[in-house]
Amino acid sequence: MMGVGSQLIIKAVMMMMMMMMMMVQKSDELRSTHPLHEVVDWINYQGGPFIGLVLAFPAEETPLIASGLFVPNSIYPVIQLSGRKFKIGRMKDVDVIYVLTGEQTVNAALTVQVMLQTFDIKGIVHYGIAGCTNTSMHVGDVAVPNLFAFTSSWKWLDFGSSQTGQKEIKIGSYNLPQAGENLLERIQFTPVQLFSDWTAMQELFWFPVDPYWYNLATQIREVKLQRCVNETACLPHEPQVVFDLRGSTANVFMSNLAYGKFLHHEFNISTVDEESAAAIHVSRTNGVPCIVFRGISDVAGGEKLSLDGLSSLAATNSFRVAAKFVELIGCNKPNL
Known part of the structure; x- marks a missing residue:
């Protein structure tokens, strides 16, 4: 039979091993x-x-x-x-x-x-x-x-490409002074x-x-x-x-x-x-x-507020x- 001292040593070693395993798992x-x-x-x-x-x-x-x-x-x-x-x-x-x-x-x-x-x-x-x-x-x-x-x-679509039905921004819609065609065509969000x-x-x-x-x-x-x-x-x-x-x-x-x-x-x-x-x-x-x-x-x-330090x-x-x-x-x- 093992003495009390031996049992305590074994328990201490097992606890240390468990602690080491936990530490290794975490990193x-x-x-x-x-x-x-x-x-x-x-x-x-x-x-x-x-x-x-x-x-x-x-x-x-x-x-x-x-x-x-x-x-x-x-x-x-x-x-x-x-x-x-x-x-x-x-x-x-x-x-x-x-x-x-x-x-x-x-x-x-x-x-x-x-x-x-x-x-x-x-x-x-x-x-x-x-x-x-x-x-x-x-x-x-x-x-x-x-x-x-x-x-x-994005998918940047070719000029003249067909409508996709997905969310997109048509560049020509923002032409000035009026909307029209634009070689940048449109951007489809993906x-x-x-x-x-x-x-x-x-x-x-x-x-x-x-x-x-x-x-x-x-x-x-x-x-x-x-x-x-x-x-x-x-x-x-x-x-x-x-x-x-x-x-x-x-x-x-x-x-x-x-x-x-x-x-x-x-x-x-x-x-x-x-x-x-x-x-x-x-x-x-x-x-x-x-x-x-x-x-x-x-x-x-x-429009910007005329205050410094807003950020x-x-x-x-x-x-x-x-x-x-x-x-x-x-x-x-x-x-x-």
Whole structure:
């Protein structure tokens, strides 16, 4: 018979083996020869699962830092992978890793994929600024769309080609001084392929955010948003959080009023940006929830407000809503 000491040693070894297996499972996408392999193991085992907070560029990070809500990890506050700095810590008593993706769809998709493959992420919260094509909304509002489309997924048709019956924009309709023929002909909007391990390949035009997270987000309609750029310059209205919208993503900075009106009229699109659909696409591929909060910084191609600092205000408001959602996630852990 084994003595008590031997039994304790065996139990301790088994526990250590189980811990190691759990750690390996959580970072199995970061190869064992990678210099940060053990660091990632430690981060995933000691913290998490994490909320992945995703933003595109430094101006959107500024309100996060200024808020003081994010508390960096005391041992590994940041690690760099694929050129991106992943910052590890807590916000509103929730384990969070946040990262700047860089602008446009490829950067957003690459960064979210690296995040999901490397860290123990239970969902992606994406926030930032956006242009607006919906005249019922205002600068400073925060849009929470439930559907996003890649509106730069096109077939550019030959001049004189037959009608297709699908959604398209005919260039000649916008000729001046009057509509007519145009050698650019027209653009047909097309779906995007979605691959995952859970379903067969799908072709989607609309990419939905996670329905449970979206429903949870509707509880934060009354979050206080910033109205004034400074002590003397304020918006003419009180900003609001707006739901039940559609958003669009394209590798295009959209500053054309006619095209903005087209998107809203044909697709009921309210926001335009360069990253959101990519973040949702990658999240769906990996089977994790994703939600998007976009602060309105301008009306795409429309009249500009004579106020400086509107992009900063829009970024601040989108962060406030995202931070409130992260807090809400922390209060709803059993349902995640």
